[in-house]
Amino acid sequence: MASFSSILLLILLHVLMVFNVGDGSEMTSMDDDELLGLFEVMSSLLDDPTWAQEHPQPCTDTPWSGVQCELMAQDDGSQDYNPTIFHVTKIHIGNDILNPPCKPTASLSSRGLLKLPYLKTLSLFNCFNVTPVSLSSSLFENSCLSSLEHLALVSNPSLHGSIPSSLGHIQTLRVLSLSQNMFTGVIPQEICGLVNLQQLDLSYNHLTGSVPQEIGKLKSLTIFDLSYNMLGGQLPPSFGQLQSLQKLDLGSNNLTGRVPQEFGNLSRLVLFDTSHNFLSGPLPESLSGLKQLEYLVIQDNPINTGMPLFIGSLGRLKVLSFSRCGLMGPMLTSLSTLKNLTALSLDNNSLNGTVPSYIGSLPNLEQLNLSQNQLSGEIIVSQELINRIGMRFDIRGNNGLCIKNNTSREVKSCISSKSRTGGNKSSWGEQEEDECRNMNSNLYQSSWSPKNHGYEFRLGLDNMFLLLIFLLL
Structure with a gap:
C-alpha cells in the first residue's frame, strides 16, 4: 500500500496540472483517480522514482512515448456543460x-x-x-x-x-x-x-x-x-x-x-x-x-x-x-x-x-534436401541451379543417386551421393574422381550462403x- 506522503505528493502534482485552459471555451483534464492509477503502474514497473515528477501531465504538456491518451466526452448527466477529458488508453x-x-x-x-x-x-x-x-x-x-x-x-x-x-x-x-x-x-x-x-x-x-x-x-x-x-x-x-x-x-x-x-x-x-x-x-x-x-x-x-x-x-x-x-x-x-x-525438404525418409x-x-x-533416402538414378541440373543453390543442395545418403550437369557436353559422369558421404570410391577412375571433386566444389561453394532456408x-x-x-x- 502506498504511503500517505506518496499519495499526498501525487495529489499535489495533480493540482499543478489538472487544468489546461485554452481559449476559455473548453477545458481538458484528467480524472484524479485515473492519474493516480497511471502513476502507480509506472512506479511498479520503472526504475525511475522521478517519473511522476517529470511527467505530471502525461497526456498533454509532459508526455512519455510509452503512454497514449484520448480525449473523450465526459458523461456526467449535465445538459448544459459537457467538457472533454483525457483518458489513458495505451x-x-x-x-x-x-x-x-x-x-x-x-x-x-x-x-x-x-x-x-x-x-x-x-x-x-x-x-x-x-x-x-x-x-x-x-x-x-x-x-x-x-x-x-x-x-x-x-x-x-x-x-x-x-x-x-x-x-x-x-x-x-x-x-x-x-x-x-x-x-x-x-x-x-x-x-x-x-x-x-x-x-x-x-x-x-x-x-x-x-x-x-x-x-x-x-x-x-x-x-x-x-x-x-x-x-x-x-x-x-x-x-x-x-x-x-x-x-x-x-x-x-x-x-x-x-x-x-x-x-x-x-x-x-x-x-x-x-x-x-x-x-x-x-x-x-x-x-x-x-x-x-x-x-x-x-x-x-x-x-x-x-x-x-x-x-x-x-x-x-x-x-x-x-x-x-x-x-x-x-x-x-x-x-x-x-x-x-x-524450399523442398524430404530428407531422412524412405523414398525410393x-x-x-x-x-x-x-x-x-533455393533449397533442395533429398538426403538419407533410398533414391537412385540421375538428377540432371543446370549450372545456373548449382550456382543459385550451392550448399543448399543435398542428396547425401542415397546409394546410387547422382547429380549430372546438363550445361557442358563434356561431362562424362556425375556426382555420386556415395562420394559425398565417404562411400566406396574404388569403382571410380582417377579422372572421374577429379571431375566429381570439381563438381562437388562448385556445388558447395557457388553462391554459398550461411542461411538455412528450410528453417529460417x-x-x-x-x-x-x-x-x-x-x-x-
Whole structure:
C-alpha cells in the first residue's frame, strides 16, 4: 500500500496540472483517480522514482512515448456543460522505449490498472526478468479493464503461474499475446468465449493438457500460435470452424492422432506448421482445399505413408517440409506444378525410385534436401541451379543417386551421393574422381550462403506476424 506522503505528493502534482485552459471555451483534464492509477503502474514497473515528477501531465504538456491518451466526452448527466477529458488508453514498455525496459523488481500493479477503465492496450515486453510475477485473476473480473483490446505480455522470463480463466470476461479483446513467458497449466476453455479475438499467441511457454474442444468458437481468429509448449492429445475437429485463419502454428508439442479432415475448411490459411509432434498419417486429402497455403511444415512426425497426393494441387506453396516423417514410395510427379517452391525438404525418409526430371527446372528453388533416402538414378541440373543453390543442395545418403550437369557436353559422369558421404570410391577412375571433386566444389561453394532456408523461414514468418501485431497496437 502506498504511503500517505506518496499519495499526498501525487495529489499535489495533480493540482499543478489538472487544468489546461485554452481559449476559455473548453477545458481538458484528467480524472484524479485515473492519474493516480497511471502513476502507480509506472512506479511498479520503472526504475525511475522521478517519473511522476517529470511527467505530471502525461497526456498533454509532459508526455512519455510509452503512454497514449484520448480525449473523450465526459458523461456526467449535465445538459448544459459537457467538457472533454483525457483518458489513458495505451501503456507500452519494451526495449524500443527503454533499455532495460523495467527495473529488476518490476511487478504489475493490479490496483493501479484497475483505476484505468479506458485502457485499450497494455503491452509489456522483456519487463519481468528477475522477480517472479503472476497474473491476478481479479484483474480481469467484475468488468475490470473492460475496454482492453490488446494485451501483449511477451518475453518475460519471470512471468509464471497459470493463465487466468477470467481473461474470458474481456469480450473486447482482439489481440492476446502471452508468448515467451513461463506460464504453466492448461489453456483455459473460457478463452474460447472471446469471440472478437483476432490474434492468439501462447507460444514458448510450458502449457500442458490438450487444445480445448471449444476452440472453434474463435471464428474471428487470423493468427493462432501454440508452438513450443507441451500440449498433448488429439487436434479437435472444431479447428475447421476457424475459417479466417491465416497462420496456424502447432509446432513443437506432444500432439497425437491424425489431422482431422475438417482442417481442409481453412481456405485462407497461408502457414500451417505441425512440426515436431507425434501426429500419424495419412494426412487427409481434404487439405487440397488450402489453396492459399504457402508454408506447409510437417517435419518430425510419424506420418509413415506415401507422399500425400494433394500436395500437387497447392500451387502457391513456397516451403514444403516432410523431413523425418517416415515417407515411403516414390516422389510425386505432381510436384512439378509447384512453380513458386523455394524450399523442398524430404530428407531422412524412405523414398525410393528415381528423382523426377522436373526437380532441376523449378524456377524459384533455393533449397533442395533429398538426403538419407533410398533414391537412385540421375538428377540432371543446370549450372545456373548449382550456382543459385550451392550448399543448399543435398542428396547425401542415397546409394546410387547422382547429380549430372546438363550445361557442358563434356561431362562424362556425375556426382555420386556415395562420394559425398565417404562411400566406396574404388569403382571410380582417377579422372572421374577429379571431375566429381570439381563438381562437388562448385556445388558447395557457388553462391554459398550461411542461411538455412528450410528453417529460417519460420523465424521470418514469426517476425512478420509479430510486426503485424505491433502495427495493430
